[in-house]
Amino acid sequence: MSINAEVERRSYDHVDDEQPREKAALGISFSGQNIFFAEVRLEASFMVRKFGTIATNMKFGTGIEGVEKNIRDLYSYVNGCIEDNAIKAKKLNLSMNSQLIALHRILIEPGETDAEFENQVKWEIGQQILDDVDQFIVNTHELHSSGSPLTPVLVVGVRRRFIDTLNAVLEKSKINLACVDMDILCAHAAYEMNYHRGEGLTALVEAKPGVAVILLCNGYDIEHVYQMTSSAKSVPARLGALINQHLDNAANVYKEGASIDRVILCNAMAAAVLPHIEQRF
Known part of the structure; x- marks a missing residue:
């Protein structure tokens, strides 16, 4: 995206x-x-x-x-x-960097007008950030529905002034900014291309100093999104413990009693955190 x-x-x-x-x-x-x-x-x-x-x-x-x-x-x-x-x-x-972007999955009522849709999106993203939502450029993408009457939507917000400043710099380089993606969604694209779909739930986890992002996927479909921050000096064992805790929470949010069949770690601290992910996943 x-x-x-x-x-x-x-x-x-x-x-x-x-x-x-x-x-x-x-x-x-x-x-x-x-x-x-x-x-x-x-x-x-x-x-x-x-x-x-x-x-x-x-x-x-x-x-x-x-x-x-x-x-x-x-x-x-x-x-x-x-x-x-x-x-x-x-x-x-x-x-x-995922730390510079607000990422959220929401559910939309069928038949919403564009005005109602925009108001809900702004309200939802506003719950994830401390600043005025108008300071963010926001995009939404409908996700694959799993039969629910509500439509799942992925909401992404990036600070407007970051993009404005970057565009000003790139003008000098005679190259145009075509699109902005985020690390965890690039990892999701790599997951689609390089891993088999799997029968159960897969947790795609971005682990880097100071942040972890969890995408809970049913096959390739994103069912739950969770961003968490910790101290940039957190040791791998501490970050691994936080990830273990939130993997359980993510599975229960998706469906009470659900279990995760595999965990795929990516980014800078993946190798260091892997030994601290519980074997039951």
Whole structure:
């Protein structure tokens, strides 16, 4: 999915199906003091043409003020990446740290008008953030329904000024910001492409310093979303204990007495946290 508009009603199927069929796109993400990049080109099919890591002297923190301060210094790194690697793409896809995005799954009554839909979405996302909801660009995507009369909708909000600042920087690099994704949803796309569907519940868990995000999936369908934060200095054992606790909660929210058949960990602390995930999952 991509964040590219105000509150908007759309259908969510697969992240790749929603992207414009450009001949080339440059994807980047920030982590620690590194920028990760990959150029994807469309020939007979999508293929990764170049990829790599750029070490910087910046720290990509989680606070929006720190991100804005850093983003103004990114021009030299982004431009250098394009020139040094002969990147031909004119479109940039950014995968954002999940800590900078509000993610929520809600249920919508059938037959809601656009005005009623927008009011509910703004109210729901407002319960997840401390700031004014108008400071966020919000996108919605209808999820696959499991037979319920209510329509499940994934709601994503990203701070408006982050995107405005990034666009201003990219204008100098002669590359346009095509879409914004988030790390956990990119991981969900990789899960769809690389793992069999499975018969029971799968928990896709993003584990990184200071944050964990759980997507509870029935097959590939997202049934529950949970974001939790902890100290950035939390040791793997502490983060693993929090994840164990919230996996049980997520399963019970989905259906009382439900159990999780497998857990897939991703991101920076996945390997360190894995030994602390209880074997019953």
